[in-house]
Amino acid sequence: MSHEHDNEKEIMEKKENAWLEQQEITNQLNKQGAQEFFSPENFPEIDSLFVEKKEKLCCIDEGVFNIEDESHKMALAGSGILFPADSWEKRLDRVAELCINRGIKDITSHEGCGAAGLAWKRDGGETYTGIKSADEYGKKWSTELTAVINQKLKEAGEKNDVAHQYISKSEMIRPPEFHDARAIWFDTTSQFHPDAAKQLPKGFLIDYGVAKDEGKNEAEKEYPFAELGVAIGIAFGDHGFGGKFTAENPFIIVVVSKDELGLELLKIKIEKTIKEDKELKIHFNKIKIDGFVK
């Protein structure tokens, strides 16, 4: 009992430190607003945060895509394990198509993946999936996705050397016990690459661009808003900073856009998404919806 208690105290302290470490930069983003914060005067390396091509598929988890390994990463929650589809096979097929269209060469999965946990629950846990843990389920997804992509490439007579990589907690860029995200980067350009920045608040990366460009139906086009809900749920839950967010120090959603009108419309839509969801709306006064035009 007392050991458990010590452990809890230790995690609380770690959380407090992680919060304070990011306080100054997050406060700057909050006070200045994203447009000024990311202006070339204020943020000289801004151009280097946008890349044309992404070659690695990873989770939206701030601890995963922030790994510095030179690769440009496309983010989907759990590497696509929550993507809307009628079945596991159809989901594999669709996410494989998206990866091929985007020229993805590496598929990752990672330890402690919240999205894999949701998928494992969605599919009935061990009883129905036959898989004993969410981690194993996430690994299974990414391994099979890799195989489907390689099969499709082979059939098309192309080079099929896409590989799967499992990322352990020790390799992740966040404490193993909790999420330290203070923000969401809601990227409509599919080019934003926040991990290239020297200093930014930690944030989930949601690739709205993929849905906008490649979404085949309403569910696919709306899917980034489901990811938005997942990310907010984690940030405000026990595994996130939770009660540390306030109206003065809000969780910040930053829409990254190429056009003014698109930015404003998305901000309205994100607000509506949060306000109309009974789980999310309770956090609304501790969330700031912001954005910038590049």
Ligand SMILES: [Zn+2]
């Ligand atoms: Zn994950």
